[in-house]
Amino acid sequence: MRAILLLAFLTLEVVTMGLALAQELYIRDLPNGGKLIVKPRDDTSAVALHVWFRVGSIYEKYDEKGMAHFLEHMLFNGSEKYPYGEVDKIIESLGGNINAGTSKDFTYYHIEIAAPYWREALEVLYQITLKALLDEKMIEKEKEIVIEELRRGKDNPSTVLWETFEKTAYKVSPYRFPVIGFENTIRNFTRDMLLRFYRDFYQPRNMAVIVVGNVNPEEVEREVTRTFGREEGRPVPKVQIPNEPEQIGARFEKLEDPRVEKAYWIIGWRVPPIGKTDYYGLVVLDEILGSGRTSVLYRELREKGLVYSYFAGDLGRPRDNMYVISATFDPDKYEEVKEKVLKLLEEVYKSLTEKQVESAKQKIISSRIFEEEKVEGEAYDIGYSYTVIRDIDFYRFFEKNVGRVRKVDVMKVYEKYLSKGDYVEVLMLPKGGSR
Template sequence: MRFLSYTKRVLPCGARVVFRRMDSPLVAVNLWVRAGVKDEEPEKNGISHFFEHMVFKGTVHFPGLLLSRRVQALGGTLNAGTSLDTTDFYLVVPREFWKEALALEMELVTQPLFDPEDIEREKMVVIQEIHLDEDDPEERLARLLYERVFSNTPYGLPILGREETVRLFTREDLLRHQERFYHPANMVLAVSGDLQEGELFAFSEELFGSFPAPRELDTPLFPPLPSPERQIVECVMDVRRFYGAIGFLCGGIKSDDCYLLRLLSLVMGDGLGSRLNVALREERQIVDTIHTTYSYYEHAGIFAIFFTFSRGNLEEIEEAIRGEFTRLTYFVPTDEELKRAKNLLKSGFFSATETTLGSAELLGRLDTIDSIDRSLRALFEIERVKPQDLVEVARRYVDFERGTSILIKPGE
């Protein structure tokens, strides 16, 4: 793993700092927080995403438009993202401004203004996002799938929240969310660029020391995962073709099966040469598109097959998909198929580490929801994976008697 050498240190305050030295004129500063949808109470669904929006409305030293002007003055790019597990903020700047960038990112999460008028305006922005997602068949398909596969857990809730929850957010809600989750022991700082390691750690420790001391607060416990059961959900949208998905509850990033499921997804449904594409799209021509995904999170994962079709029916397509997974048992992946999947997996990983931002995002996310060391060790053990291993992992999780099927049909 010498190509991805990095240093990780736990500061006295509890924050973890991960650094990758890269020969680049740019430095990426990526701050990760263990706060996402999984940590939200149902009546506060969407607060993590709303918090992310609101910090960009100004801080104590850079109110309003002064924040974006400061970022531009540094020649930087500032953005953020919210997921089921995390919220992260990144700033990419020329190397000479890395200290200013790090200080600014810390101010974003420690001293946001949360102006009440800005809060009311931003509610309408987020509600518009929610409506746009509801009108997008692919977004709605994924939303319905997660809602059913992860039922009765926070993973089944939408990242953006619901209109009725967003409308009720208050400044006090944002301050409480900040107090509960935005403290050093709940953060990972990932930095990539041409810096001196010792200087970065010293400056990071100094900045994290400015955080207010956290109160003793209850950490939300993730509820038990549901027992998979057969579910079929159909709905109608103003679309011109059918959108379908079949999903299966799986282990998450900490599962020993994580990389096996990623390889299985690549063999079965990644690219025109994958098994499902050849059988259903090229030979039988019963789908317009088809692909598989394996999405992994801290507490669970979901293996899914997504497809679209203009003619035919869901039962015929599902039977054909089931047949291909049954066929996997008798015609195990060939050495060529497995090698292709391993190469695609490694290629995607290497591509992510070619830039400072890609490196910081990869290292930061892995160490926030798991451990970089364990995740990377598992990645480099994929060379030991044999064809029969993919057959076994498919048997463990891809059970069509307990899968969730979603279909969006054209109509009024």
């Protein structure tokens, strides 16, 4: 009893810490429609500065496939203030890191730097995101770089496996297309096309500036207003993103690849979009099923030598979300692995206890707080919540919502989403392998 009470106390303490930290947000609407979110922290000497745009590959027309990713490359190729190569030199000379990422739902640019240099970092982010030159010669140069990146991806069996999985899972949704696009679309990009896409989506009304770290929020607001805030806010194009129709029955694709010696396998189910009420039950189920060395999949698959490696988790999508389990194993173990995974899902459902649920919740909440000790982790969570989920309360009340999950909520997730045979499956075998 004493141990149970201690666990309950620690869980409550962690939840309280998380909520206290999360509620100290300084949120302002810029005059041009942009959003500023600052999380001041005096427990660190670092600052993370992020600029998020609600645009990724699902916002592209077919002849624009790969454009969001291509623009991410182009924005480092010169701005009104900084010529090509200058940005990296500035940030590195100040001891910081700069990078960017493009996904199917969003694009973001970020710098992590010591607190005294946050203004210089903010100016750099302003220049590369809203003042890019998109020089014609650099566009042609970058095409070859991105196409080479695309070809290297095709040479990677894991990339082929995941792209095949998404093509199999999605028949209508633009999630079925790869972020990097296609060689023929990339080659046909013109400066006018890029400028139109850039002007439509890289602008204040489609933007959030996130700053987390040892800063004064009012000072940040003044600097952001002076830079990002002076740009014109324009109507953002309304892009109709079709939802994937309900799947009836299982889908299976088999690949053979002479480059692999092991079997590579993915199985996935439709699950609630990130942030919805029943999503938190999925988070707890995933913790029990596949997170860490104490998880069911680790003990029953990895420790017992049935698989070489595995991954489990949802794709974190605001629509048409999926929960996937992937694994690598000896080709002749495919049937055994699949049967075991499906059996383990059912066994977790049937044997689930409140104690398991409470333990999983405590681990999730603790992990979240440890992750957000780093300013870049917290800035990312804020940006993702506002930009992708379109609900900053996902960040604010994540711990509270996880804390509300009960055994029955976890069981309902299995019953509604994972218990039926409407899954998607892709198996890659060595050339000449059998099934």
